Amino acid sequence: MTEKLNEKISALMDGGLAGHDAQDVIQNLKQSAELRQCWERYHLIGDALRNNLPPVVRHDLASRISAAIEADASQSLPTVVPFVPRQKNKPAPFFLKPLSGLAIAASVAAVAVVSFDRGGDVAPAVQTMAAAPAQMQGVDRLPVSVTPLVVDEAAAQSRLNDYLVNHSQYSTVMQGEMLPSARIVGYNPNE
Amino acid sequence: MNTPKGLRMKASLRELGRARPFFFFVRWSSRIAAYPLGVLVLLAATLSHARASDAAAEVRQWLDKMSHSSQKINFEGTFVYRRGDQVTAMKIVHVADENGEREKLSSLNGPVREIVREKGVARITMDKKSVVVEKRSASRSLVSKTPEQIDQIEKYYSFSSGGESRAASRPVRVVNIVPRDAYRYGYRVSLDQQTGTMLQSDLLNEEGVPIEQVMFITFELLEKAPPAMREPAKHGESASMHPDGPQVSQPLTGGEGWKVGKMPGGFILTEHYRHQVPHSQAIMNHMVLTDGLASVSVFIEKNNAHHASPFVGVSRMGVANAYGTRINDYQVTVVGEVPVATVEMIGRSIKYQGPGAAK
Numbered sequence: 098m099t100e101k102l103n104e105k106i107s108a109l110m111d112g113g114l115a116g117h118d119a120q121d122v123i124q125n126l127k128q129s130a131e132l133r134q135c136w137e138r139y140h141l142i143g144d145a146l147r148n149n150l151p152p153v154v155r156h157d158l159a160s161r162i163s164a165a166i167e168a169d170a171s172q173s174l175p176t177v178v179p180f181v182p183r184q185k186n187k188p189a190p191f192f193l194k195p196l197s198g199l200a201i202a203a204s205v206a207a208v209a210v211v212s213f214d215r216g217g218d219v220a221p222a223v224q225t226m227a228a229a230p231a232q233m234q235g236v237d238r239l240p241v242s243v244t245p246l247v248v249d250e251a252a253a254q255s256r257l258n259d260y261l262v263n264h265s266q267y268s269t270v271m272q273g274e275m276l277p278s279a280r281i282v283g284y285n286p287n288e
Numbered sequence: 289m290n291t292p293k294g295l296r297m298k299a300s301l302r303e304l305g306r307a308r309p310f311f312f313f314v315r316w317s318s319r320i321a322a323y324p325l326g327v328l329v330l331l332a333a334t335l336s337h338a339r340a341s342d343a344a345a346e347v348r349q350w351l352d353k354m355s356h357s358s359q360k361i362n363f364e365g366t367f368v369y370r371r372g373d374q375v376t377a378m379k380i381v382h383v384a385d386e387n388g389e390r391e392k393l394s395s396l397n398g399p400v401r402e403i404v405r406e407k408g409v410a411r412i413t414m415d416k417k418s419v420v421v422e423k424r425s426a427s428r429s430l431v432s433k434t435p436e437q438i439d440q441i442e443k444y445y446s447f448s449s450g451g452e453s454r455a456a457s458r459p460v461r462v463v464n465i466v467p468r469d470a471y472r473y474g475y476r477v478s479l480d481q482q483t484g485t486m487l488q489s490d491l492l493n494e495e496g497v498p499i500e501q502v503m504f505i506t507f508e509l510l511e512k513a514p515p516a517m518r519e520p521a522k523h524g525e526s527a528s529m530h531p532d533g534p535q536v537s538q539p540l541t542g543g544e545g546w547k548v549g550k551m552p553g554g555f556i557l558t559e560h561y562r563h564q565v566p567h568s569q570a571i572m573n574h575m576v577l578t579d580g581l582a583s584v585s586v587f588i589e590k591n592n593a594h595h596a597s598p599f600v601g602v603s604r605m606g607v608a609n610a611y612g613t614r615i616n617d618y619q620v621t622v623v624g625e626v627p628v629a630t631v632e633m634i635g636r637s638i639k640y641q642g643p644g645a646a647k
Contacts, residue, residue, distance in 0.1 A: 257621075259572075261605050263563065264585035264623045266410060266421050267576050274410075275358075275380060276489065278393040278403045279502060280625075281412060283369040283376040284606040 103135060110139055133159055258284075347447040347463050348438060353484030354477070359384055361483055362510040365456065366396065370501045371607050377505075383513040390517055441580035444468050444554040453478055455487035456504040465581070470494050471552035471630045472582045483509070491607060494627055500607040545642015546573060546588055551634050554579035577624075577634065584624030584634060591617050602628055611635035 105122045108114040114122060126132050137159060261284060265277035362383050369376045377396040383389070394402040402413045410421045450462030460478040467474050474496065478488035487507060491500040512518075548557060559576040573588040591598070591614070599612030599621060611622045611631040615638065622635040 257599070257603075257605055257610065260585065260587050260610070260621055260623050261608060262412065262419070262421060263572075263574060263587070264583075264608065267559065267561070267574065267583075267585065274391060274405050275382075275393065275486070276502065278380075278391070278405070278410075279367075279369045279376075279378060280500075280606055280608075281414070282378060282393060282395050282401045282403060283371060283374065285374055 102132065106132065106136055107139055110136070110143065343449050344442070344447050347449055350461055350463055350479055350484065351438070351447070354479050354486055357480075357484035358382060359389065361485070362513055363483075363485065363508060364510055364514065365504050365507040367502055367504040370503075371499065381514060381517055383517045385513055390513075392517065437580060440554070444472065444579055445474070445581060450476060452481075455480075456507040458482070458487065458507060460487055469552065470627060471633075472579060472626055473499070475581070480507070491625065500625075545640050546575070547639050547641050548575065548577065548586065548634055549637030549639055551577055551637070552579070552630055555584070582624065582626050584622060584626055584631065586634065586638065587621045587623065588638075589619050591619050602632065613638070615640060
């Protein structure tokens with residue numbers, strides 16, 4: 098039984114599961130922390146095999162996100178950006194990356210880890226789920242006001258650049274000014 | 289259709305099975321090593337207690353040497369700067385003579401980027417645009433740290449010696465600076481034994497993984513300033529290159545009503561500026577918080593049509609983390625080379641308590 102489920106999870110991850118089957122697995126994922134860990138592990142393995150591991154792997158990512166959401170739900174949440182599914186070969190603007198992660202976590206807590214897959218290719222199944230959070234029956238939705246965030250990217254970017262330059266200029270450093278200078282020169286705003 | 293996918297994953301798992309001999313080794317070695325290890329740990333604990341103070345004193349001497357090194361020497365060097373998967377090669381020329389300290393740092397690959405610093409003024413040329421940033425206060429590095437301040441830093445970081453090594457073909461002393469909590473990053477620096485100059489530096493995240501590295505490839509002491517750096521830069525001329533002109537900044541004594549409610553232990557608010565944003569009426573409030581090594585900037589700007597892009601949540605800029613929030617009509621952004629938890633804690637605690645604040 099578990100074996101079969103594991104295979105299904107793997108298939109879902111690869112984008113080979115759709116419709117009712119996918120719903121089924123998601124229901125299972127929702128109910129079992131063990132399966133969610135399995136999901137997380139598979140992603141980790143996949144990332145490792147693709148040589149795509151982030152510098153730091155936090156095993157408790159999903160639970161920390163859940164905890165953060167719970168903590169936030171008790172306060173009034175600020176605006177949350179709806180998740181914009183990322184297209185292949187078209188990375189999300191750097192500015193939206195972490196925010197989109199938060200948004201998907203808010204709507205689909207059970208598959209929150211998915212959105213943190215920073216690889217260039219997001220599994221198609223994952224995109225479908227993310228794009229249609231309303232169809233996720235029974236998944237707890239947070240009572241947050243979702244306002245689309247229209248980001249004038251160029252303006253936001255230039256503003257953040259200003260901040261970075263100012264921060265570097267005024268920050269305390271280890272030795273002289275070298276490191277802050279290197280940080281400015283080595284900063285690539287388009288990454 | 290599903291089975292092959294599942295099988296593929298299993299095959300992947302099998303590939304990982306290669307790790308097994310390692311586990312075997314651990315089990316085997318732990319059994320025979322258990323007894324002597326216990327004795328060793330006890331012994332080491334006793335010895336290290338006696339030595340800890342010596343080591344810390346030695347490390348402090350090195351840090352002191354490092355902090356004064358740049359004031360006395362002329363050097364030229366090339367280094368690589370790595371952050372994440374980005375690597376930039378850079379060149380630095382540093383001069384300290386009767387005309388004061390001057391420094392020029394430029395990128396050697398990719399777009400031409402350059403920073404020339406002199407007497408608190410930095411001219412930054414990036415991607416064909418230039419800005420001049422004036423820093424009114426004296427440079428604050430470890431230079432100005434009194435022993436009491438170092439004591440304060442030691443409350444939140446532990447210093448230890450990492451022994452001797454080599455960087456840019458020169459013998460160096462390695463110093464580890466390890467944070468005592470999760471609100472700041474650690475450093476591992478390699479200091480030139482002769483001059484104390486930092487020839488290698490790693491910024492280490494919460495897990496001790498380097499997230500930013502500087503490594504000198506060549507380092508050469510110069511007897512005197514090279515011709516191009518002999519004269520102090522003429523900032524009057526260079527300013528004309530920059531249509532935006534210098535950013536006007538003035539230190540503030542009061543907080544303009546903005547308060548940071550909560551920050552990790554050891555952090556204090558050291559400075560507060562008002563920057564006049566070039567070519568606009570906009571004023572940017574800038575608070576600088578520091579624990580002596582790491583620093584965090586808080587920027588507060590009134591939202592207007594020109595800056596109509598709110599930034600809410602956590603983001604990353606280079607090696608710095610950023611947390612943005614909106615308070616009334618203001619955009620509040622916290623930026624620092626510190627863990628997300630730190631910018632977030634600070635960002636969430638910012639309040640306006642000045643005139644007109646809601647009770």
